[in-house]
Amino acid sequence: MSPPILLTVDDDPEVSRSLARDLRQRYGEEYRIRRAESGRAALEAVKELKLRDEQVALLLADHRMPEMTGVEFLEQARRFYPKARRVLLTAYADTDAAIAAINRADVHYYLLKPWDPPNEKLYPVLDDLLDDWKAHDRIKSDERLxxxxxxxxxxxxxxxxxxxxxxxxxxxxxxxxxxxxxxxxxxxxxxxxxxxxxxxxxxxxxxxxxxxxxxxxLGVASRASQNFYDLIVIGGGPAGLGAAVYGASEGLRTVLVERDAIGGQAGQSTRIENYLGFPSGIAGSDLARRADAQARRFGAEMVLTSDVSSLDVCGSARVVRLGNGDELSAHAVLLTTGVAYRTLHAPGIEELTGAGVYYGAAASEARSCENEDVYIVGGANSAGQAAVFLSRMARSVTLLVRGPN
CATH class of the missing domain: 3.40.30.10 (Glutaredoxin)
Structure with a gap:
C-alpha cells in the first residue's frame, strides 16, 4: 500500500513550496507530500485521490484564497475524507475566522503564519494530529481480533x-x-x-x-508487577488518570487500578466540547487514550478489569485488596471512583440491560441502531451527545425527558 498523503493548499507559490519543503523534511519518509495552489485545484485532487482509493491523513489549507477560501475547501473536502485531520493556516488578524471554522468545517486546529521555526510552531501540532489519525486508522483497519x-x-x-x-x-x-x-x-x-x-x-x-x-x-495487565508502591490510584477516569500522570511525573512509583476500561464515564462520551485544551472538542475515548499514554510514558502502571474489594491500614502503609485476591500496599491511596449512571426502575429492566437497554453505550452500539428507532432516557449532556451521535445512523432518535425542558 502506498504511503498516506499530506495535502497542502496555498495560492502563494512561495509559501506553498516552503510549506511542502518543511513537511517533506519531517514527514517525507512516512507520507507523500502533495500541494495545490488553489482551493478548486485541491478539491479536484481530493476527488481524484478518493477515486483511486488513496489514504489522506492531513489537509492543510491557507484561509485567504481567491474563489474558494481555505474554510470552504476543508468543508467540502471533509465529505470525501471525513477522518483526515483538517488544519487552517491563517494570519493573526484572521484568528476569529479560524475559530469560527472549528464549528463550521470541524477544523481540528489552526496555525498562524509564519510558522518559523517549524520545530516549535509547526511540527509539534502536526505530530499530535498525525499520531491521532494513525491511532484511528489502526482501529479501523486492524480487525484480526x-x-x-x-x-x-x-x-x-x-x-x-x-x-x-x-x-x-x-x-x-x-x-x-x-x-x-x-x-x-x-x-x-x-x-x-x-x-x-x-x-x-x-x-x-x-x-x-x-x-x-x-x-x-490480549495481554492487558490485570495484575500489578510489584507489591508496594508510593501511590495507588483507584479509578481510571480523568481524575484518576490525571493523578497517575502527576504522581509518576514526580518520580513516585504509581499504579492505577480500574475495574473496567480506562476513561470512566467521560471515556464513554462520543464528544466532549468543553474540555480545556481541545478547542475543536474530543471524543471521550481519545481523551482516555491520550491520558493513558501520558501516564505510561512517566512510568505509571495500569491494572485493568480488577475490582477493589477492601482498603485497610497496616502501620504506615495502606493495603488495597483486589477481587482476584492480590494485595497491594502503598504510602498513599487516592480514591477517584467517579460516578455511575443512575439506573431505571421499571419492571423487567434488569433482564433487558445489555440486551436492548444500555447505559452510556452509544459508541459500541451505534451499528446495531442503524435504521432503528432509538429512545434515550434523560435530557442532560450525555443524552444530548448520544442523540447527536446516534442520529447519524438511527431512523429516529427520541429523547424521553422527565422535566418540562
Whole structure:
C-alpha cells in the first residue's frame, strides 16, 4: 500500500513550496507530500485521490484564497475524507475566522503564519494530529481480533463495549446479520447459547468470556508487577488518570487500578466540547487514550478489569485488596471512583440491560441502531451527545425527558 498523503493548499507559490519543503523534511519518509495552489485545484485532487482509493491523513489549507477560501475547501473536502485531520493556516488578524471554522468545517486546529521555526510552531501540532489519525486508522483497519455475538446478548455487549472503550481493534460479527458469524461458530464448535465467541490474532478461542478474560488473552495487565508502591490510584477516569500522570511525573512509583476500561464515564462520551485544551472538542475515548499514554510514558502502571474489594491500614502503609485476591500496599491511596449512571426502575429492566437497554453505550452500539428507532432516557449532556451521535445512523432518535425542558 502506498504511503498516506499530506495535502497542502496555498495560492502563494512561495509559501506553498516552503510549506511542502518543511513537511517533506519531517514527514517525507512516512507520507507523500502533495500541494495545490488553489482551493478548486485541491478539491479536484481530493476527488481524484478518493477515486483511486488513496489514504489522506492531513489537509492543510491557507484561509485567504481567491474563489474558494481555505474554510470552504476543508468543508467540502471533509465529505470525501471525513477522518483526515483538517488544519487552517491563517494570519493573526484572521484568528476569529479560524475559530469560527472549528464549528463550521470541524477544523481540528489552526496555525498562524509564519510558522518559523517549524520545530516549535509547526511540527509539534502536526505530530499530535498525525499520531491521532494513525491511532484511528489502526482501529479501523486492524480487525484480526474477531468477536461473534448476538445483539440481544448481554455478555456479548459487555465484551464489545469493553473493547470499544479500550480502543482495541476488533471485528464484530453478529449472528443473523453476518454470514461469517455462523461459519466461525460452527468451525470452532461454538454454542449460540454461550456468546460471545472471541477469536484472537494467534488463534486462541474463548467461549463466553468476561471482559477481564478477553483482556488477559490480549495481554492487558490485570495484575500489578510489584507489591508496594508510593501511590495507588483507584479509578481510571480523568481524575484518576490525571493523578497517575502527576504522581509518576514526580518520580513516585504509581499504579492505577480500574475495574473496567480506562476513561470512566467521560471515556464513554462520543464528544466532549468543553474540555480545556481541545478547542475543536474530543471524543471521550481519545481523551482516555491520550491520558493513558501520558501516564505510561512517566512510568505509571495500569491494572485493568480488577475490582477493589477492601482498603485497610497496616502501620504506615495502606493495603488495597483486589477481587482476584492480590494485595497491594502503598504510602498513599487516592480514591477517584467517579460516578455511575443512575439506573431505571421499571419492571423487567434488569433482564433487558445489555440486551436492548444500555447505559452510556452509544459508541459500541451505534451499528446495531442503524435504521432503528432509538429512545434515550434523560435530557442532560450525555443524552444530548448520544442523540447527536446516534442520529447519524438511527431512523429516529427520541429523547424521553422527565422535566418540562
Amino acid at each position: 474477531r468477536v461473534v455475538g448476538h445483539r440481544w446478548s448481554a455478555p456479548s455487549h459487555a465484551v464489545k463495549d469493553f473493547l470499544t472503550r479500550s480502543q482495541l481493534p476488533f471485528k464484530w460479527l453478529e449472528l443473523e446479520r453476518d454470514a461469517e458469524a455462523e461459519r466461525l461458530l460452527d468451525a470452532h464448535g461454538g454454542d449460540a447459547e454461550h456468546l460471545p465467541l472471541v477469536i484472537t490474532e494467534d488463534g486462541t478461542v474463548l467461549q463466553g468470556p468476561s471482559p477481564g478474560e478477553v483482556a488477559a488473552a
